[in-house]
Amino acid sequence: MSDIHTLVGAYVLDAVDDLERAAFDRHLADCPSCATEVGELLETAARLADGAWSVPPPRLRAEVLAQVSRTRQERPAPRPGRDGRSTVSRWRTVTAAAVAAAVLTVAAGVTSYLVQQQRVRDERAATVAARAELDRMQEILDEPDLVVRRGGLSFGGRLTVLTSPARDAGVALLAGAPPVPPDRAYQLWLMAGTTPRPAGVLTAGAGDDSAVLAGLSGMSAVAVTVEPASGSAQPTTDVLASVPLT
Amino acid sequence: MTDPSGARRRPDHLTPVPSPRPEPNAGRAEADAGRAEADGLLRAVALGDEAAFGRLYDLVAARVYGLVRRVLRDPAQAEEVAQEVLVEVWRTATRFDPARGSATSWICTIAHRRAVDRVRAEQASAERQVRVATSPAETPHDEVPDQAARRLEQQQVRRCLGDLTELQREAITLAYYAGHTYREVAELLGAALPTVKTRMRDGLIRLRDCLGVLGVEVTR
Numbered sequence: 521m522s523d524i525h526t527l528v529g530a531y532v533l534d535a536v537d538d539l540e541r542a543a544f545d546r547h548l549a550d551c552p553s554c555a556t557e558v559g560e561l562l563e564t565a566a567r568l569a570d571g572a573w574s575v576p577p578p579r580l581r582a583e584v585l586a587q588v589s590r591t592r593q594e595r596p597a598p599r600p601g602r603d604g605r606s607t608v609s610r611w612r613t614v615t616a617a618a619v620a621a622a623v624l625t626v627a628a629g630v631t632s633y634l635v636q637q638q639r640v641r642d643e644r645a646a647t648v649a650a651r652a653e654l655d656r657m658q659e660i661l662d663e664p665d666l667v668v669r670r671g672g673l674s675f676g677g678r679l680t681v682l683t684s685p686a687r688d689a690g691v692a693l694l695a696g697a698p699p700v701p702p703d704r705a706y707q708l709w710l711m712a713g714t715t716p717r718p719a720g721v722l723t724a725g726a727g728d729d730s731a732v733l734a735g736l737s738g739m740s741a742v743a744v745t746v747e748p749a750s751g752s753a754q755p756t757t758d759v760l761a762s763v764p765l766t
Numbered sequence: 767m768t769d770p771s772g773a774r775r776r777p778d779h780l781t782p783v784p785s786p787r788p789e790p791n792a793g794r795a796e797a798d799a800g801r802a803e804a805d806g807l808l809r810a811v812a813l814g815d816e817a818a819f820g821r822l823y824d825l826v827a828a829r830v831y832g833l834v835r836r837v838l839r840d841p842a843q844a845e846e847v848a849q850e851v852l853v854e855v856w857r858t859a860t861r862f863d864p865a866r867g868s869a870t871s872w873i874c875t876i877a878h879r880r881a882v883d884r885v886r887a888e889q890a891s892a893e894r895q896v897r898v899a900t901s902p903a904e905t906p907h908d909e910v911p912d913q914a915a916r917r918l919e920q921q922q923v924r925r926c927l928g929d930l931t932e933l934q935r936e937a938i939t940l941a942y943y944a945g946h947t948y949r950e951v952a953e954l955l956g957a958a959l960p961t962v963k964t965r966m967r968d969g970l971i972r973l974r975d976c977l978g979v980l981g982v983e984v985t986r
């Protein structure tokens with residue numbers, strides 16, 4: 521199993537960055553034991569506020585009540601009913617959007633999110649090759665000329681492409697895409713006009729993953745399709761997202 | 767202006783109801799009654815009851831403001847964020863689900879999140895400054911309503927924090943009271959990242975057991 525469970529304490533203490541929070545929120549939907557633990561530990565952490573009691577200036581009460589009297593309340597969300605599935609998939613889409621938005625604003629956070637993802641791939645993270653790829657990603661993400669572009673997948677999730685012209689390289693980040701069967705994988709393509717060049721097969725089955733993109737000059741777009749887990753030489757299914765590079 | 771402290775916080779008709787359970791002391795009973803009262807008020811607020819919101823304010827404002835101020839340090843910013851938090855409580859009260867935890871905890875969770883958001887936003891724009899966490903015992907006494915329940919709760923939290931290992935306690939207080947990420951905590955303490963994550967988690971579990979937090983009710 522993945523390492524992400526151990527993030528429970530940091531998550532409850534708000535000691536994670538936006539991208540880790542998004543990743544962990546997604547994890548909570550699938551992990552009842554973490555969800556239970558989060559409930560208990562949030563209750564516990566709130567008790568730490570007992571020690572911080574401090575009476576606010578009296579004007580705060582008048583200001584809050586005045587603002588409340590002109591603030592409309594949220595409608596109650598429909599409780600997950602017999603069709604829990606649609607709630608989950610909508611929620612996933614929202615989370616993926618949040619991840620992509622965060623990628624745009626928190627450049628430093630990208631690195632940590634990728635680090636986190638890498639950990640999630642457990643054994644792979646220990647391999648020399650994976651470490652080298654992670655170092656490579658960090659070098660690219662540290663470039664001052666980093667450009668961030670993103671596109672939505674046709675059935676949920678986002679493809680974010682971060683490129684450094686100086687390095688002629690980039691990082692593709694797939695977030696919140698629906699998981700595929702274990703014998704299938706998302707595959708990335710670099711498009712030179714209408715000609716695709718294989719640019720990396722992501723982890724089999726995974727809807728969240730990242731990969732280094734090399735040799736970007738002359739390329740017009742990054743595309744993604746679903747392929748057999750071993751990868752294809754040419755796309756065999758429809759392009760789900762295409763992010764222009766120019 | 768009305769006095770938001772002791773006198774208004776507990777309206778007469780909501781004095782603690784004697785509990786059917788044997789109580790070790792009155793402070794504990796009062797603390798429990800305060801929590802139950804907040805639950806009831808928040809449910810009324812979710813139905814659009816502004817008067818209930820006023821009473822809820824009196825019950826939780828000092829906790830919210832105190833927590834936000836502890837994290838942000840700056841009273842003016844703390845006031846601004848506390849206002850945002852309390853209005854958010856009103857606006858999103860329909861999301862509160864009593865089966866998943868207490869109203870007090872739900873409100874504190876929002877308050878802590880917003881305070882930390884503000885810290886992070888500040889850090890992103892200005893140069894990062896190392897904040898020094900202080901122990902929760904340091905709230906000036908004149909700001910603390912002299913109330914048995916409050917004092918008992920604070921003593922209990924302090925005692926339970928004292929039962930943690932030093933690393934557990936430092937990891938938790940640096941994150942909770944100073945708004946540091948676990949990466950920053952690791953840096954500050956010179957500890958490995960996995961160690962800090964683990965200490966945050968097992969420290970909170972130990973606190974939970976020490977405080978006797980009931981947490982999520984599994985039976986609905």
Ligand SMILES: [Zn+2]
Pocket residue numbers: 524525547551553554555
């Ligand atoms: Zn888990």
